Amino acid sequence: MCGAAAESILLSTAIAAHGEEETLALFRSANGRSRVEKKLLGQAREQLRKEISGSFGLLKYWRDEASHGGPSNIGDNEAFTSLATLLRLANLVDSAWLELMAPPKAG
Numbered sequence: 671m672c673g674a675a676a677e678s679i680l681l682s683t684a685i686a687a688h689g690e691e692e693t694l695a696l697f698r699s700a701n702g703r704s705r706v707e708k709k710l711l712g713q714a715r716e717q718l719r720k721e722i723s724g725s726f727g728l729l730k731y732w733r734d735e736a737s738h739g740g741p742s743n744i745g746d747n748e749a750f751t752s753l754a755t756l757l758r759l760a761n762l763v764d765s766a767w768l769e770l771m772a773p774p775k776a777g
Contacts, residue, residue, distance in 0.1 A: 672752040676729040676759055677703065683763055684710045687771050703730070710770060718766050725759035728752075 684693045684706045697706050707726055711719045729752060744752075763770065 672749075672756045673729045675756055676726060679759060679763055680707060680710065680726065683767075683770055713772060714766065714769055718762070718769065722759065722762055722766075725755050725762065728755055729759070 680703070681693065681697065684697075687710060693706060696702055696709065699705065707723065711722060714722070
């Protein structure tokens with residue numbers, strides 16, 4: 671569930687930054703989750719990109735691991751770490767909101 675919550679953070683932030691239609695079309699395309707993440711973090715500072723991507727990476731792994739209906743090796747320690755990572759991700763996005771909402775720089 672933490673992976674799904676992280677995905678909701680990603681989508682709601684990307685929708686706020688780039689619009690619903692564009693974001694959902696990108697999300698539904700091949701490798702959509704990764705493409706939305708790259709678009710959202712494309713203009714962010716390197717340190718912020720690393721922190722947010724690292725949080726998404728771990729949560730995506732556990733989400734994908736747990737979502738296929740087979741037995742999973744995710745135990746109490748991973749669940750606790752997942753919750754802590756989700757909280758950190760939410761705090762990162764909240765504290766960097768204005769930076770994430772900034773329009774792309776002309777290049």
